[in-house]
Amino acid sequence: MMFAERLRQAQIASNGLLCVGLDPDLDKLPADLRADPRPLLAFNRRIIDATWDIAAAYKPQIAFYSALGLEDELAASIRYVRERAPAALVILDAKRSDIGNTARAYAVEAFERYGADAVTVNPYMGSDSVLPFLARPDRGAILLCRTSNPGARDFQDLLVDGVPLFRLVAERAAARWNQHQNLMLVVGATFPKEMAELRRAHPALWFLVPGIGAQGGDLDSTLAAGLNSRGDGLLISSSRGIIYAGAGESAAIRGAAEELRTAINRRR
Amino acid sequence: MMFAERLRQAQIASNGLLCVGLDPDLDKLPADLRADPRPLLAFNRRIIDATWDIAAAYKPQIAFYSALGLEDELAASIRYVRERAPAALVILDAKRSDIGNTARAYAVEAFERYGADAVTVNPYMGSDSVLPFLARPDRGAILLCRTSNPGARDFQDLLVDGVPLFRLVAERAAARWNQHQNLMLVVGATFPKEMAELRRAHPALWFLVPGIGAQGGDLDSTLAAGLNSRGDGLLISSSRGIIYAGAGESAAIRGAAEELRTAINRRR
Numbered sequence: 328m329m330f331a332e333r334l335r336q337a338q339i340a341s342n343g344l345l346c347v348g349l350d351p352d353l354d355k356l357p358a359d360l361r362a363d364p365r366p367l368l369a370f371n372r373r374i375i376d377a378t379w380d381i382a383a384a385y386k387p388q389i390a391f392y393s394a395l396g397l398e399d400e401l402a403a404s405i406r407y408v409r410e411r412a413p414a415a416l417v418i419l420d421a422k423r424s425d426i427g428n429t430a431r432a433y434a435v436e437a438f439e440r441y442g443a444d445a446v447t448v449n450p451y452m453g454s455d456s457v458l459p460f461l462a463r464p465d466r467g468a469i470l471l472c473r474t475s476n477p478g479a480r481d482f483q484d485l486l487v488d489g490v491p492l493f494r495l496v497a498e499r500a501a502a503r504w505n506q507h508q509n510l511m512l513v514v515g516a517t518f519p520k521e522m523a524e525l526r527r528a529h530p531a532l533w534f535l536v537p538g539i540g541a542q543g544g545d546l547d548s549t550l551a552a553g554l555n556s557r558g559d560g561l562l563i564s565s566s567r568g569i570i571y572a573g574a575g576e577s578a579a580i581r582g583a584a585e586e587l588r589t590a591i592n593r594r595r
Numbered sequence: 596m597m598f599a600e601r602l603r604q605a606q607i608a609s610n611g612l613l614c615v616g617l618d619p620d621l622d623k624l625p626a627d628l629r630a631d632p633r634p635l636l637a638f639n640r641r642i643i644d645a646t647w648d649i650a651a652a653y654k655p656q657i658a659f660y661s662a663l664g665l666e667d668e669l670a671a672s673i674r675y676v677r678e679r680a681p682a683a684l685v686i687l688d689a690k691r692s693d694i695g696n697t698a699r700a701y702a703v704e705a706f707e708r709y710g711a712d713a714v715t716v717n718p719y720m721g722s723d724s725v726l727p728f729l730a731r732p733d734r735g736a737i738l739l740c741r742t743s744n745p746g747a748r749d750f751q752d753l754l755v756d757g758v759p760l761f762r763l764v765a766e767r768a769a770a771r772w773n774q775h776q777n778l779m780l781v782v783g784a785t786f787p788k789e790m791a792e793l794r795r796a797h798p799a800l801w802f803l804v805p806g807i808g809a810q811g812g813d814l815d816s817t818l819a820a821g822l823n824s825r826g827d828g829l830l831i832s833s834s835r836g837i838i839y840a841g842a843g844e845s846a847a848i849r850g851a852a853e854e855l856r857t858a859i860n861r862r863r
Contacts, residue, residue, distance in 0.1 A: 388693075388697055390691075390693060390698075390701045390704065391697075393700075393701070393708070394701070394704045394708060395708070396708055398661075422691075422692050422720075423658075423690070424690050426742070426743065429656055429659075430658075432656075432659050432661075432662040433658045433661070435662040436658065436662045440662060440663070449690070449692055449717050449720075450719065450750060451739060451742075451750060452690075452739065452742050452744055452746055452747060452751075453747055453749030453750055454745070454746040455744050457746070471719055474694070474719075474720050476694040476720055476721065476723050477721070478720055481718075481722055481767060482721055482760065482763070482767075483720075485760065485763065486755060486756075487753045487754060492750065492755075495750070496750065499749060499750075
């Protein structure tokens with residue numbers, strides 16, 4: 328199935344635009360899971376069990392697995408998403424980037440080794456570092472454009488003939504790299520003005536939106552800035568606000584996810 | 596030992612500025628190693644055995660291991676460098692980048708899990724994505740500045756008030772991020788004019804230089820552009836030109852490495 332159609336199906340199946348981050352931090356795991364022989368997987372299973380019918384996407388952040396040498400728990404968590412929530416997208420948040428032959432190896436990592444539907448990609452190295460991630464029409468690349476962190480200002484906002492760099496990244500991506508309609512942009516919730524500019528310039532592109540919750544992004548202004556005329560075009564990602572809700576019990580996780588999904592849908 | 600001192604010692608021990616890329620491609624391994632139960636490690640051991648006394652640094656490209664799920668062979672290869680060539684630097688070529696708490700997890704991956712001395716880092720996300728890699732004075736970060744690939748032109752050369760973006764990255768890095776003298780820049784050999792500009796602006800910074808050989812960079816113009824007044828300040832990286840020399844026998848590997856080291860030293 329083409330990536331764009333996968334995205335549409337995920338939205339329909341979950342009746343929403345919610346992306347749940349699978350960013351397990353060993354120090355923050357619920358006490359009852361810390362002794363599990365595969366603690367990250369156990370925690371992810373709990374999250375997936377609690378949200379399988381209301382999440383359009385799951386986004387594991389690979390750094391949290393790689394730091395601990397627990398790639399096998401990442402792979403098993405993705406397999407568990409496939410089993411429990413077959414319509415949900417899996418976005419490998421890896422922010423990969425390298426020259427052509429190396430980028431191809433990273434694409435193998437994301438799409439073949441882990442079987443992800445999409446991977447986040449850094450644009451700094453330009454076209455030959457990005458295109459290997461867009462070569463398969465059934466898989467997507469999500470390009471860093473205007474990120475949610477404070478340092479985003481350092482380079483992404485620099486003006487090139489009056490136009491900020493992040494806008495030029497979006498323009499290049501939309502005009503030249505999106506032949507298979509499998510390219511999305513990362514646009515942080517913490518900068519709604521910039522998101523609104525991007526939405527005006529690119530009505531048809533989908534944005535992955537981190538930064539709601541722990542990072543301080545506001546949902547209302549994000550939706551006002553980023554929804555397209557059909558009331559979609561955004562995947563709203565939340566990690567810490569959902570997975571560490573309450574004391575990590577299933578009911579608290581589901582409650583936080585359901586609350587965010589509903590809050591989004593109310594404004595669409 | 597401080598990173599800057601480690602770098603100096605590596606240069607003295609190897610009498611040179613050579614960095615050997617450990618980028619094993621299963622399809623290109625010498626025939627006699629393909630059947631080895633740990634083929635990437637076996638190939639790397641051959642390379643390290645052939646070059647241990649003439650390499651200032653080894654640079655494994657993590658994508659080639661991650662694509663195959665062979666992180667254990669990467670870790671074992673780095674341990675083998677420590678055993679065989681204790682003065683050589685290990686640079687994990689991973690081009691990592693993410694928001695603060697995730698960047699810290701990536702720093703754990705590079706410096707604690709793998710025990711690397713330095714890691715390559717992408718600047719696009721700005722200060723809070725870079726600083727976690729520079730927090731330890733005994734470990735370094737090597738920031739992508741002007742890369743060696745054709746796509747480098749797409750964004751890195753864009754002019755901001757007449758100054759190319761890559762120059763602004765270098766300025767920000769040198770002025771604000773290098774308190775521990777543990778920051779280097781990636782500057783590709785394929786663009787000697789840009790390298791010369793960077794050297795003029797930053798006489799004291801060290802550059803990691805990919806792009807000699809398979810990517811078409813010319814050694815003479817690279818050295819003319821990039822050496823500092825002491826005749827150092829560059830680590831010249833070569834992967835394919837060394838590790839696939841001849842039919843992959845030790846003598847051909849050592850021959851290619853020795854030839855490059857000598858050619859560099861002749862012009863210092």
